[in-house]
Amino acid sequence: MERATAIRAGARARAAKLAYVPADHEPVLAEELVELLDPRPGETFLDCTFGAGGHARLVAERLGAGGELIAVDRDPEAERRWREFSKHAPCRTRFLRSDFAPALEGLRGAGVRPDGVYLDLGMSSMQVDAWERGFSYAYDAPLDMRMDPDQKLTAAEIVNEWPQERIARVLREFGEERRAGSMAREIVRRRPIETTAELVTAIKAAVPPADRFGRGHPAKRAFQAIRIAVNGELEALDRALPLAWQLLAVGGRMGAISFHSLEDRRVKRFLADRARGCVCPPEIPVCVCGREPDAELLTKRALAPTPDEIERNPRSASAHLRVARKLSDERSGNGNGDGRGNGGS
Numbered sequence: 374m375e376r377a378t379a380i381r382a383g384a385r386a387r388a389a390k391l392a393y394v395p396a397d398h399e400p401v402l403a404e405e406l407v408e409l410l411d412p413r414p415g416e417t418f419l420d421c422t423f424g425a426g427g428h429a430r431l432v433a434e435r436l437g438a439g440g441e442l443i444a445v446d447r448d449p450e451a452e453r454r455w456r457e458f459s460k461h462a463p464c465r466t467r468f469l470r471s472d473f474a475p476a477l478e479g480l481r482g483a484g485v486r487p488d489g490v491y492l493d494l495g496m497s498s499m500q501v502d503a504w505e506r507g508f509s510y511a512y513d514a515p516l517d518m519r520m521d522p523d524q525k526l527t528a529a530e531i532v533n534e535w536p537q538e539r540i541a542r543v544l545r546e547f548g549e550e551r552r553a554g555s556m557a558r559e560i561v562r563r564r565p566i567e568t569t570a571e572l573v574t575a576i577k578a579a580v581p582p583a584d585r586f587g588r589g590h591p592a593k594r595a596f597q598a599i600r601i602a603v604n605g606e607l608e609a610l611d612r613a614l615p616l617a618w619q620l621l622a623v624g625g626r627m628g629a630i631s632f633h634s635l636e637d638r639r640v641k642r643f644l645a646d647r648a649r650g651c652v653c654p655p656e657i658p659v660c661v662c663g664r665e666p667d668a669e670l671l672t673k674r675a676l677a678p679t680p681d682e683i684e685r686n687p688r689s690a691s692a693h694l695r696v697a698r699k700l701s702d703e704r705s706g707n708g709n710g711d712g713r714g715n716g717g718s
């Protein structure tokens with residue numbers, strides 16, 4: 374807790390000098406992320422989820438003219454935002470419109486070794502607020518929810534074509550929804566369902582009136598679940614974490630902001646495993662595995678937004694940030710030299 378307070382105090386002092394925060398978008402846990410990732414002049418950073426570029430602006434300012442920010446996002450709207458950003462960016466920058474997992478593979482192939490990598494997971498405010506994209510249960514819109522509009526799978530296909538049991542599994546596994554079975558049954562019974570409002574009605578019909586209060590909007594978890602399924606969010610994260618770590622230069626920092634426990638659990642386990650040394654059974658008195666940690670956790674426990682931030686930006690409420698520093702390349706399968714030198718930048 375003390376460490377978190379110190380991080381925030383330092384971050385606030387520095388953030389006061391930063392000029393690039395746009396008025397229309399508030400990046401989540403931004404001070405904490407930048408302070409822990411500690412971008413330095415001349416370094417290369419990889420923003421896997423550019424969105425509206427809120428974090429990228431802060432990072433770019435620290436990288437300065439000699440540094441490079443590589444931005445990735447699968448949403449063409451993020452690319453449009455990046456084009457604006459690139460006109461005034463204080464460092465070199467390039468954009469890859471792609472799912473972050475294949476983008477990371479491509480960068481590995483090109484020999485890029487960034488000093489910092491970060492992922493700010495989930496959907497952006499831009500995506501939620503573009504009502505016609507169907508991410509929100511608050512607006513009536515066609516059932517879409519694709520982050521990449523060129524992708525074939527939409528929410529409409531899941532809702533109208535997937536078997537009831539598969540829909541129930543999505544709601545249970547990706548939404549941790551207690552009423553997954555009855556919601557899936559109601560959805561299938563009411564097909565065809567064409568809009569988000571029709572989907573909300575079906576979901577509400579599966580929730581007994583006494584349960585409709587006290588757990589937030591009754592469709593919140595189901596919408597999250599369907600969005601995760603449409604965008605393959607957890608598979609992408611599972612692929613991306615080891616790739617991002619492998620890419621990272623020794624001494625580099627990796628951070629992830631998650632918005633629900635399914636993401637945070639993955640990030641936590643991944644980093645904890647990297648930070649773990651000896652894995653010998655406890656009954657063996659002397660280590661025979663020889664395993665050394667290849668990460669230092671810079672957040673022992675996930676950082677959450679302050680009450681002030683939540684008040685300013687209620688969408689930050691469920692955010693959790695974890696950051697680690699890479700100590701060695703031994704377990705990343707890079708094994709050549711000290712891991713420095715940005716071959717592709």
Ligand SMILES: C[S@@+](CC[C@H](N)C(=O)[O-])C[C@H]1O[C@@H](n2cnc3c(N)ncnc32)[C@H](O)[C@@H]1O
Binds near residue numbers: 401451
């Ligand atoms: C929470 S927003 C990022 C906001 C950004 N950090 C900012 O400050 O403006 C998440 C972004 O990540 C993108 N995204 C999510 N999953 C992705 C994936 N697997 N590959 C590429 N982009 C992804 C979304 O399209 C969205 O623009």
